[in-house]
Amino acid sequence: MGLCNQCRDSSRPVQEDKRREELKKIKGAPLNRAAISEITEEACREAEIYHHAGLDGLIIENMHDIPYTLEVGPEVCASMTAVCAAVRGLYPSWPLGVQILSAANQSALAVALASGLDFIRAEGFVFSHVADEGLLNACAGELLRYRRRIGAEHIQIFTDIKKKHSAHALTSDVSIAETAQAAEFFLSDGVIVTGTATGAQADPEELREVTQSVRIPVLIGSGVTHANVEHYLQASAMIIGSHFKKGGYWANGVDTERVQRFMGKMHEHRE
Numbered sequence: 001m002g003l004c005n006q007c008r009d010s011s012r013p014v015q016e017d018k019r020r021e022e023l024k025k026i027k028g029a030p031l032n033r034a035a036i037s038e039i040t041e042e043a044c045r046e047a048e049i050y051h052h053a054g055l056d057g058l059i060i061e062n063m064h065d066i067p068y069t070l071e072v073g074p075e076v077c078a079s080m081t082a083v084c085a086a087v088r089g090l091y092p093s094w095p096l097g098v099q100i101l102s103a104a105n106q107s108a109l110a111v112a113l114a115s116g117l118d119f120i121r122a123e124g125f126v127f128s129h130v131a132d133e134g135l136l137n138a139c140a141g142e143l144l145r146y147r148r149r150i151g152a153e154h155i156q157i158f159t160d161i162k163k164k165h166s167a168h169a170l171t172s173d174v175s176i177a178e179t180a181q182a183a184e185f186f187l188s189d190g191v192i193v194t195g196t197a198t199g200a201q202a203d204p205e206e207l208r209e210v211t212q213s214v215r216i217p218v219l220i221g222s223g224v225t226h227a228n229v230e231h232y233l234q235a236s237a238m239i240i241g242s243h244f245k246k247g248g249y250w251a252n253g254v255d256t257e258r259v260q261r262f263m264g265k266m267h268e269h270r271e
Helices: 005-022 036-053 074-090 105-115 140-149 176-185 204-213 256-270
Strands: 058-061 096-099 119-122 129-131 134-136 156-160 190-193 218-220
Touching (some): 105 119
Parallel strands (some): 096 119
16 A cells, blocks of 8 residues: 555654564564564663663563463573663663563573673562462562572562452452561562552552561552652652553553653652
8 A cells, every 4th residue: 555755754653663562572472573683672772761861770571472471481581681681781780670471580580690680570479369370379488599599699589469460369368568578578678569450550558558567678560650659759669661651551662751751750859
């Protein structure tokens, strides 16, 4: 189908956004269409936006590899190592972490160690629950022993509690504060409080409860925006994904203006 010059110009952003979405799917994922070199280049491009805006750190994640599986193959680990090492090469001293979905916590530790990262985000650390990928069993004992075995004790493990995209009927008699205390007892380096789904606002009251219940860092893991950030300033850190994307939707490309606007507000609060 032919396009006039004006139509070609107006369609280019749509085509570019679609291509950038393709560049986020790691090898082995059902929707993967890109080479590792292309995925790595796109990750570095996005990292540059975040670094230039003054973010305190970055988590690299295979978020686009839907549908997720609890059996992550070696191709995912190899691909994530390539991506993480490339970003680390650009920013030797910037705090960097990795999460590999779904709940591939040992794999994430191995990738972090191989690529020189500082931390991982782990699912299912304490208390089993039903996630949309299946039954997720607690892993703290095995994970920390694995960290010791591979010599990665300098890599911190930040752990989700009452994780989003999950049913917690199995532990309905255990409060989020009690879950956080269990994670602290099992040597978590910090706990992450989320909403019910990606981009969903976390409950500020739950943040208050958890913060008062543990002595380790408490992070907010979903739903922080320019409009509601004041509700989460007591958190040790805020993990922001969806709000930094075009239209505030997680699967879209990074919106530089959104990132800069948010960080401008954060600089005001810090001053």
